[in-house]
């Protein structure tokens with residue numbers, strides 16, 4: 345039996361020492377090294393850490409808090425074991441989704457706050473780390489074309505959080521005072537495209553608007569919102585006397601990097617405000633959680649092309665920039681540094697063109713008597729969260745400082761070059777049809793067909809003609825089977841890790857179109873791994889036939 349004093353002495357060794365103790369400090373660093381070393385031993389040539397492992401939830405739910413204490417060493421092993429079977433997102437044969445591999449400064453930005461635990465709730469509790477938030481907000485605001493002197497921004501719990509902010513601000517503009525009184529009567533609506541992320545619906549339902557008050561507008565084949573339909577629908581809503589809480593422009597859709605025309609949407613919004621003499625301006629939010637990073641091309645000289653991107657890449661980057669350079673027209677913007685900024689999760693911020701918009705969400709001092717007694721930087725007055733980790737802004741700062749505009753241009757340019765190469769190679773295969781051939785981003789969607797299918801004609805027919813619905817369904821199933829084989833191969837550590845989307849879009853007659861997806865996010869991607877995708881598909885096709 346040990347008494348609590350003995351336990352305490354043991355436990356104290358399991359914390360970083362508050363006062364310099366060189367021996368113990370070194371041991372702490374060593375513990376981190378040992379853990380990393382153990383993870384490194386799980387690396388091979390394969391895109392997976394260690395051996396592929398079934399995720400056994402049934403066993404996991406048997407877990408209970410142990411009775412006795414453990415040691416740093418043993419726990420470290422257990423934690424590292426949990427990484428077994430993880431995909432290595434930075435591996436060139438991992439092309440799963442828009443999940444970026446974090447760079448080392450991004451990782452340090454997460455690690456350091458984990459040790460000193462700043463709380464961004466207030467300046468008091470975060471000190472210099474609050475500056476990281478202010479720095480990143482200004483850097484990114486300027487990058488996107490906002491004036492950092494009048495814009496504002498705050499980190500939150502993900503892209504979903506950025507939408508929650510935007511819609512709540514929009515509600516307050518459409519129905520002033522409802523932060524206090526709540527909503528009653530006719531609820532305002534949120535309008536977005538049918539390719540907008542479902543997080544918009546999540547936010548709308550959690551905010552009490554309900555899914556029925558999210559109006560979705562059809563998209564064109566390139567996945568951008570059909571602005572003429574948007575205008576018609578907005579006019580209809582306004583005629584009915586409905587209030588509009590938020591119009592969401594998706595700047596980079598999740599599945600296909602579709603880019604809405606923010607410029608036109610902005611024009612439509614302003615015209616309708618005048619036409620209907622609205623006493624408020626409907627919030628225009630840019631969900632740019634994926635696309636924001638392309639802002640680094642705002643001031644890239646495409647004719648000089650000093651980074652020497654290939655022609656097709658240059659065209660794709662210029663095409664994206666054509667839409668992205670209007671980001672500053674939005675009243676608010678959502679940014680995920682953890683999607684395309686090479687920072688680890690969670691690193692997301694919402695930006696407002698006019699910092700005063702955030703004050704619409706502000707609590708009064710009376711509700712928070714124990715906080716904000718000092719300092720001038722107190723985002724906790726209006727943030728949804730109370731405690732807020734410093735790791736989001738520190739990770740973003742680390743990544744932005746490392747990369748600069750040149751580094752981001754280099755990485756994004758490379759990813760787009762690889763995706764262009766893949767699209768080229770896939771298009772050359774008679775059995776494959778690329779579904780987004782004119783896409784500007786790093787994502788490629790394609791469908792695979794049996795040898796008997798004429799892939800020059802058929803994809804168009806199944807998209808437009810309801811007579812082909814039975815074949816559409818059969819080939820949806822065919823693609824699922826091909827994908828399952830590719831995936832099984834990938835899980836064994838060979839081949840390429842891709843993903844599948846059940847409904848990358850609908851046919852003209854309302855049926856879901858399945859597609860296989862390659863999302864290239866690794867700085868280590870290269871030509872030979874593009875060929876690996878083709879090889880893997882061919883092997884899978886043979887097996888299905």
Ligand SMILES: *Cc1c(COP(=O)(O)O)cnc(C)c1O
Nearest residue numbers: 502503504541543598631633680
């Ligand atoms: C991923 C994504 C979201 C949700 O962001 P999280 O950071 O995953 O919460 C919202 N919108 C778009 C367009 C996305 O791709």
